[in-house]
Amino acid sequence: MLSRSVSLLQQLTTTNNSRRYLSLKQLSPIINRNLAWFAGQSTKKTFGGRLKRRLKNFLIITVVGFGTYYGVSSYRRYRWFNEISDSDKTMGTKPRVVVLGTGWGAVPLLKHIDTEKYEVVCVSPRNYFLMTPLLPSVSVGTVETRTVIESIRSLIGPRIKYVEAHCVSVDPKAKVISCNTDGEQPISRGDDVKTILIPSRRAGGSSSRIIKDSTRVRPSFDMKYDILVVSVGSENNTFNTPGVEEHAHFLKEILDARRIRSAISDAFESAMTPTQTPAERKRLLHFVIVGGGPTGVEFAAELADLVREDLQIYFPRLVANDVKITLIEALDHILSMMDKQISDYTERHFHRENIDVLMNTFVKEVKQREVVVQLKGSDELKSIPCSVVVWATGIKPRALTNKLREIIGLDIQSNRMGLLTDQYLRVKGVADGSIFAIGDCATIQIPKLVDRFQLLFEEADTERRGTLDLQQFRALVERKIAEFPQLEIISKSIEKAFEEADKDKSATLTLAELHSALEKADTKNRVLPATAQVASQEGSFVADLLNQLNDIQSNNYEQQNLKPFRYKHMGSLAYVGGDEAVVDFTGSKPILDMFNLKPISGRSAAYLWKSFYLTEMFTGRTKILLAFDWVRTQFFGRDISRY
Amino acid sequence: MLSRSVSLLQQLTTTNNSRRYLSLKQLSPIINRNLAWFAGQSTKKTFGGRLKRRLKNFLIITVVGFGTYYGVSSYRRYRWFNEISDSDKTMGTKPRVVVLGTGWGAVPLLKHIDTEKYEVVCVSPRNYFLMTPLLPSVSVGTVETRTVIESIRSLIGPRIKYVEAHCVSVDPKAKVISCNTDGEQPISRGDDVKTILIPSRRAGGSSSRIIKDSTRVRPSFDMKYDILVVSVGSENNTFNTPGVEEHAHFLKEILDARRIRSAISDAFESAMTPTQTPAERKRLLHFVIVGGGPTGVEFAAELADLVREDLQIYFPRLVANDVKITLIEALDHILSMMDKQISDYTERHFHRENIDVLMNTFVKEVKQREVVVQLKGSDELKSIPCSVVVWATGIKPRALTNKLREIIGLDIQSNRMGLLTDQYLRVKGVADGSIFAIGDCATIQIPKLVDRFQLLFEEADTERRGTLDLQQFRALVERKIAEFPQLEIISKSIEKAFEEADKDKSATLTLAELHSALEKADTKNRVLPATAQVASQEGSFVADLLNQLNDIQSNNYEQQNLKPFRYKHMGSLAYVGGDEAVVDFTGSKPILDMFNLKPISGRSAAYLWKSFYLTEMFTGRTKILLAFDWVRTQFFGRDISRY
């Protein structure tokens, strides 16, 4: 690597004498003059001018060279597999772990799992990892597409086999997955054309890709597994709103971002067409975002940046008179999962940024040139003319997730939002515990304490007195906390919880008093959010768990003293535009919680946001590219070319 | 610009105290530890580790910052229009020049034309300039897409109006163009879907784009012009070979490059599918390039680089056993327009690079999974199984070019390859000379000397002797060289030409002797090649011509002493892979020709090739990006993610 690039620099700076018919020194002045002429720079025919130009070019190469040089050290470890000859080794000697997906859940798992112990196969229709949090930046061109993706082969190396395929069914009895058998017809030679040709049916694998090229149809295949990890993520939820699939953009995959970027540029160019009417111009330049969660907010923020920083220059009159950005939210404030302070801050900030926020508003339908909305508590429907609509309201399970739920039985898999798992992330209803589910497609089912409080009480009441003292209460909490993570709230300050529960101040708890204490703990037991943070912690957890197992057959993990999954919330970040961001530490554990940090917002939060992504980006390559992209955007603005 | 980026660096390095609820200093150690934890870098919890990481991030930003800093100076002039308030001013006071196209011909014209003198409007369906010579690099990922394009609005500034539209007809009498009226239906919300939905009919404007979005249909409009410059380029020529449109890739627009890149990655991923048969695997990894001109050769070279430098790492076994690249050429050598030495060198080089070259071979049909070929002089058809086929054989006129030829009259516009122009690049058959044509869509018609040799002779024979002496011959050549540029060959060494023609050594030329001399000169009068070099010289020429005109009505340019167009060939460059290139100076004028330079090839040519593009790239932005891309490819290889 290094030597190759050094040799490049050499080539570019010195003359290399092999295989030439003529000395370069003789040539170069002549050539340079003529190249300069051709380049239309004939004015600078002086020696100084030529030298300056050459020095300039050399400078570019050298300086940028040094910039990337840094990356080599951190990158090298991702290229270690360079030395290993082949990734396609015979299977069969070690237990086989099949991982479905190449997203936030799967990748940390693949990176941490012990390949000495397991034969690991990754199956996913998307041959790269996608840094989803940067998608809003990509959709306006602040960051380029290749910056936020990293080839899965380069991430996992040759010791893990990767197969680009679409898993369509799982047989938990036979322990076999089936891939590529969904009967879709081979259709075209293009790349991203499927959604258009099958418009009503987005490809399950990833919203807008999967090639079924006429010349490159994928054969179907079955694959046996010993352990299966389902990490297939989620789909966009339209809540059956008519017209969304046809007329709105999602923001979930890289091609969505590309399409949005292209559509924005298109809207402006169309508005510049001579015969466009003023009303139509206003419609064309009205951008609507549905959903006030982090994705919707960040996209609105990036769009406002694009308009203010770049489109303003190219379309000053349009920006001054016609451009409008509207964010529609069904609840009464945006970023509702974050601290109220942050919601308020963001709303004020958006007001300054000229982003209209419509609260308490439901979108009933998306049409070709308008969205139809209804205000909360009103029957009236209102039509809002607009062009680009970005739909960012929420997620629903993929077809595969639902299919697996059905195969296992909907009585056990009763949660419509995804696969129910136990606290070790094993899918409920799979007898041998051979299927794990992580990330957006999974929900951890935690038993309610109150459902078993009678038993718990009896167990704790070692002396059969009918009451529990503090000692016994503490023992109960400590013994059961692994099974019932909601006890953590109590365990943090057992004395206080005991006192609160002990309403008659008897220094003992009756059955009824214990019930109310446990009931309270149960309410704290919220479903984990569908975020990258959760998915990646779950992925690492499963890898660690599998690495610790002595025998994959014996699946009583409690007995083996294996710890169940615990989510550690690190806070939430969102970019809100104008170089400002918001950070919320509510619920963060373990350290941050003790400091009782307040949410922060503004420019320092944006600094955090930027350094967070620089630290977080998976490889040296993407780090360099991201830093370069940001600086490039600062200097040169965003490109508005449309292709 | 500068101050903004300085402030970014400040934000990233110092703490800014406005709008925060909490001191960042207090926070940062805590946050950093936790971010690191989340990032899975928990091993480095020491202070040194943290510091190192922060320093690293800072380093990236700073170093890349310096790299881009250089660009600002050269970029600033492209942002001057920042200060001007609006680009959409009222028309009508100055003569209006309408330019069709945003390619190699149009952009130099737009950059040089005097906007004080003319109201200039550019109409093109493609809102960016495309650096076509780098397309082969883009198609394998050596260079990224945004590096080779530059937004037309950013290039031309606000003093020229740009309208993104597709010109479909011209009325030379009324001096009006009609745009967007081709009756194509609005079709979808995607960006690059048109070719799929109208598969048999590539969009005339640019082979694979033009959005007709359901929400953003372009209204049609007519536009008056005083002067029209047609610079619409060309289309790919399939020579009516069946199956090319459906199954082969072209390499002409940016989306073609994207599709090819995606198809290559797809072929490899498909070959890795478990149930793939060996024969099918070989087919999938057989890449065929049709056409041994510079585009075909450069693409084959870049593909070989990709395979050797990157795919080798990810798919070592496939590369060792199955990958095959075949270049098919109908003539008996490749790069036939360049020096024979260069063809030979390239063929030997390709042999070393494992690129098969099939010479004297015609492609009769392209099917889904094969190409059918025929050897010269044989009747037998042979089928070659393959996957990705890249078609790079030649060009043909666009629909608009042919329509305009018909409107003017095919008797005058008798050249099937494009619009015939006079030597001032005015389209023949347009009485008032108000239409110019440049670039790929135009051919300069130069009158044959022999057609008028009788007249010429009489004119030259001032003393009515029936013979010409050297003096008279010289006078003839000098007087007529403006009208008959083919006389240049003679004018270079008049004595020699005279001697050669004077077969009877009489020191005078007879009518017959003059005829043979002129006939010889006529044969040297070749049609200019369809290259960027020609197009951009023509573009600059028309701009200069228009800038010089005092009155656009009086169109007898000879009388006004305006010089006709002369092409100055600067040599040809082609990248042939493995960091080598070839450069041919044959026919270069004026300086290079005197030195009688030999062609050069190898690494020094590659150096030339690289510095040429760094000099040639239009803006600071693209220069920086190109240098960065090259260095990035050296360090990190090419990304094989497919989307």
Ligand SMILES: Cc1cc2nc3c(=O)[nH]c(=O)nc-3n(C[C@H](O)[C@H](O)[C@H](O)COP(=O)(O)OP(=O)(O)OC[C@H]3O[C@@H](n4cnc5c(N)ncnc54)[C@H](O)[C@@H]3O)c2cc1C
């Ligand atoms: C625009 C946007 C911004 C976001 N920002 C943040 C943020 O700032 N912070 C945060 O914490 N979270 C964020 N999220 C949420 C985060 O991206 C998801 O929670 C996370 O990606 C979930 O990880 P996952 O592994 O479950 O699914 P994904 O990352 O979606 O990965 C699913 C994988 O499964 C593959 N797959 C799909 N179907 C199949 C199949 N049938 N067979 C095999 N493989 C299949 C897919 O190709 C994909 O590789 C954001 C999401 C979006 C869309």
Ligand SMILES: Cc1cc2nc3c(=O)[nH]c(=O)nc-3n(C[C@H](O)[C@H](O)[C@H](O)COP(=O)(O)OP(=O)(O)OC[C@H]3O[C@@H](n4cnc5c(N)ncnc54)[C@H](O)[C@@H]3O)c2cc1C
């Ligand atoms: C892969 C590749 C590599 C090449 N390498 C080289 C090289 O190394 N050196 C070299 O000298 N040449 C090279 N060429 C050739 C060179 O690109 C062309 O000769 C050159 O682009 C011609 O310039 P042009 O302005 O005539 O057409 P183009 O550059 O093709 O521009 C045509 C413009 O007209 C627009 N247009 C099309 N239809 C309409 C319409 N109906 N109304 C209005 N506008 C319209 C298009 O959108 C486009 O903007 C290469 C070409 C290719 C494809």
